[in-house]
Amino acid sequence: MNDNSEYKYNFAFLDENTKREIRRCILKAITVPGYQVPFASRELPIFYGWGTGGLQITLALIGKDTILKIIDQGDDDSVNAVNLKKLIYDSSGIQLTEDTGKATHIQSRHRITEDKLRSDQTYVFQVPLPEPLRFVESREIETQRMHAEKDYGKMYVKLYEDILHHGEITIGADYPVLVNNRHIMSTSPIPRWDVPRLNQAPNLFLFGAGRERKIYAVPPYTDVEPLSMEDYPFRVEDFEGKSCMLCGSNESFLNEIPSTNDEGKMYICSDAFYCKKRRFKNDDEV
Amino acid sequence: MEPILEVKNLTKIFGMGCPVCLDNDLVTNDDNRCPNCRSIVGCKDINFEIYSGEVLGIVGESGSGKSTVLNCINLNYPVTNGEIYYKYMDEGKTNILKIDAQTRRYLQSDHFGIVYQNPHLGLNFHVSSEGNAAERLLITGKRNFNNIQKKVHKLFKRVELPESRYKDFPMFFSGGMQQRVQIAKALISDPSLILLDEPTGGLDVSVQARILDLIRSISRELKVAMILVSHDMQVIRLLCERIIVMKHGRVIEYGLTDRVIDDPREAYTQTLVHSTL
Amino acid sequence: MGYVGVKGGKDAIDNAEKVIDYYRIKDAVTPLNVEEIKNQMRLLIDRVMSEGSLYDRDIASLALKQAEGDPLEASYLVRAFRSTLPRLDYSIPGKPEEMFLIRRISSGFQNIPWGQVLGPSRDYTQRLLRFELLNEKDIDAVDPPKSEESGKLDKPVEKVINFLRKEGLLDDPVKDKNQKAYDITRESIIYPLTRSARLQRITRGEEGAVLAFGYASMRGWGSVHPTIAEVRVGYIPVKIRHPYWDSEVKIGRILVTEVDSICSFKKINEIKNGIETEHYSFSLGYGFIFGQNDRKAIAMSIIDRALSIKDGASPVNDQEFVLQHIDGMESQGFISHLKLPHYVTFQSALDRLRNIKKNKETESSAGVSV
Secondary structure, three states: OOOHHHOOOEOOEOOHHHHHHHHHHHHHHHHOOOOOEEOOOOOOOOOOOOOHHHHHHHHHHOOOOOEEEEEEOOEOOOHHHHHHHHHHHHHHOOEEOOOOOOOOEEEEEOOOOOOOOOOOOEEEEEOOOOOHHHHOOOOHHHHHHHHHOOOOHHHHHHHHHHHHHHOOOOOOOOOEEEEOOOEEEEOOOOOHHHHHHHOOOOOEEEEEEOOOOEEEEEOOOOOEEEOOEOOEOOOOOOOOOOOOOOOOOOOOOEEEEEOOOOOOEEEEEOOHHHHHHHHOOOOOOO | OOOOEEEEEEEEEEOOOOHHHHHOOOOOOOOOEOOOOOOEEEEEEEEEEEOOOOEEEEEOOOOOOHHHHHHHHOOOOOOOEEEEEEOOOHHHOOEHHHOOHHHHHHHHHHHEEEEOOOHHHHOOOOOOHHHHHHHHHHHOOOOOHHHHHHHHHHHHHHOOOOHHHOOOOHHHOOHHHHHHHHHHHHHOOOOOEEEEEOOOOOOOHHHHHHHHHHHHHHHHHHOOEEEEEEOOHHHHHHHOOEEEEEEOOEEEEEEEHHHHHHOOOOHHHHHHHHHHO | OOOOOOOOHHHHHHHHHHHHHHHHHOOOOOOOOHHHHHHHOHHHHHHHHHHHOOOOHHHHHHHHHHOOOOHHHHHHHHHHHHHOOOOOOOOOOOOHHHOEEEEEEOOOOOOOOOOOEOOOOOOOOOOOOOHHHHHOOOOOOOOOOHHHHOOOOOOOOOOHHHHHHHOOOEOOOOOOOOOOOOOOOOOOOOOOOOHHHHHHHHHOOOHHHHHHHHHHHHHHHOOOOOEEEEEEEEEEEEEEEOOOOOOEEEEEEEEEEEEEEEEEEEEEEEEEOOEEEEEEEEEEEEEEEEOOOHHHHHHHHHHHHHHHOOOOOOHHHOHHHHHOOOOHHHHHHHHHHHHOOOHHHHHHHHHHHHHHHHHHHHHHHOOOOO
16 A cells, blocks of 8 residues: 555545535435436546446545445455555545444445444445436436426336236346435345335435436435335345355345355355454454 | 316417417418418317216317317327316316426326327337236326236226237237227226227227227216217217317317207318218 | 355455556567657557547557557546546637648538648558568658648638538527537536537547447438538647736647538528528538547547437437447446446346246146236
8 A cells, every 4th residue: 555645646536626516416415315416427547337436425525534444245355345445545544444333434336234324324335327217218318307207107117017927026136216205216236135224224325326427315314115016015135044154144135156065055144244243253353 | 067177278389389370360271380480270279168978079180180189188298378177176276288297197197098099109019008007007106016907907808808918018919909908098097088089090990880889888887078089970970979170270160969960050061071971 | 165255355456466567568678668659659649638538648658558558448547647637727719720730621622722631641542561660670751741841821721611601501500609618527417418518428439439320320320421521630729818818828739630521401490570481501510539530520520410410210319329328438437347246236136036936836836827
């Protein structure tokens, strides 16, 4: 890692005007929960499509006292998470952590941590495709109108069709939700397992899509309801009878790994820190 | 008894419009075009009322403005001038041409039903027939799959659609079947008003007859108000008690069907009547 | 145990960086001189400046060296660098008559005032490999052409389309001369875009995408097959307004390619004083690219025209379809992102499919028809 006193770039890389613009967009997003606020996304040393939206939100919000955690699919040590941390650290020198409890700012790709979050923590998602109505409408101009007029009939028709032809709703990750009873929102591709965590949470959730140039938010204690039919309710992934082979947990989202054992597969907790904490709960240092 | 719908001075101009076509009533050339600004006068100063249980016919040649009137009533596009009052919206005190998009959609999906001559306008060909009919209930907030499906099936049975085809996509249906899906879709929300725009145009004669029978029995059974647009006097005579005759966007004659057909006052009406009988 | 955790991400990245550098120079004898890249790979530099959206030959050359010659990777380095630079000012709109031309041709007219100059164009060269370049040891001096010698024009060279405008055959599309250009790098992009924003998206677009859309339009998918009124390659001065004295200050010059295409004629209806008038005029497509790049500028002018057609039904008439997919940084980023781990989302999809299959099997074994 570079010597902190020598960065060639501004603190947290982006120039101050850009940070201000992003913060204003964030404020606007908070005032209209679930609404996608357009913003002038910048090119960063990390590719579009690899987390620049979440990254720009993080860079705009961090200060010298921030304690930052970054995960990818639940893993702190995944290559992309490490890369993002490197860029942020090199341009700011802030403290990094794997400990969900210690972090004040968490950036994540595709998962919410198993540990409960607190009201002093900000949780930022990296979003590839922010528009939940893309399932049923490819044109941006039309989806803008549908959101403005709360014209969501087509989405519910899709659910009806799924149940009609397949017996259930087939949407896997990136499940659409109704926020504050007004806007339909994409949850970014978090598994269905994590969707209930968005409802009435004590913390702020922010969503950044860099390439698509949108920021949106779920403020604390907001109603977030997954779209479903009354008689075909929303269901999370099924881990019945399965547990993590490292820590034994049967209450967390599990990654399935093909194996040469009899069953042909094994399961590990997706949230690496959570798993580690359970395994080493008698040690002081995790 | 109050009318279900009151239409006053309904005017729709396609194009820029100008003082000549907006304020005056010149029918100089023998067409709909304003001689000054070249805009097309879709319909001008249309006035009528319709009551529950009634079937009102609008008749005229192609281009006379019949479909325009229907599209205006169904709030499909903004109008140039006029007011429409609907009994179940604010007790007929609000002009429904001036409401917001969400209320408009609610009226279109719940209170009104429309059947187009061209099924592409009324149906989504990328969604199953069931889905097409269910859409109107889903738009107005119904969220129970089984209840919705039961209602859809009940209506499909009523319009005599074969059960094996319920899940199929309309693009694989014959013209007559597509119209049946449209009719079921229009009926599913128990509307107060149904608009039919040449519902049997382009269908062969035997199919036409069956669809018309269906429409007639529905009208008797449900006592819903219907406005039927057609250029075919036979159809009009069969289904409508009262008719309006339109030419070049204007109403030129109106009255009880039998009276207008047996004793037309305008030359144009005479031509219409005689060219079919 | 059979499971090997994918840990050590940090080490993997550090090692990968070393491996990249190994591949970059493993067979090198002498390090590539960035000056020489700048001087002898002119057209590649032009491309990187165009897609990187930054006119700086030194930066573009460095980026190409670092990227081992990959122009998209180099453009990305330039764009990311550009993000660190503050926006100091906007230049005064350039005047085409001030362009110092090194190349100028017209397909629409046989002869034009001031004449046509082929300039440094490969259009009429034979595409045969020159093997003697393998043994080029010294740089032989080559006399510069006359046009490069004087350093400035003796009189302004009027654009060909101005002649059409004088005759009333081409409308002046800019109604409000005081309107400000939209800056897509500083303001959010909301569809439908103004023409200013559209042109900026196209000029920064990835060369292959721009060519493909222009080509498709010519072949009927955008219904635009134009005549070129003029292709100009030359140096234009860049001027700003002095912050205190309000005078124009020239701060430098850049080499650009500019294309005016004449497309089909259109009828324009207007109501003037209550009287309806109509007149016919040609429609214009405009292309503007950093550096020398005829084909991209021509393709740009075609796309500009195709997107200006109201209610066009072909794919290249569709703003969202063309402009959302024309930027190389976005396309390479999103396609590459598929290499990132997606196992959690995949897990979700596996769960759905397994569930559905289980339900169907249960139903058919219970004798229930679906």
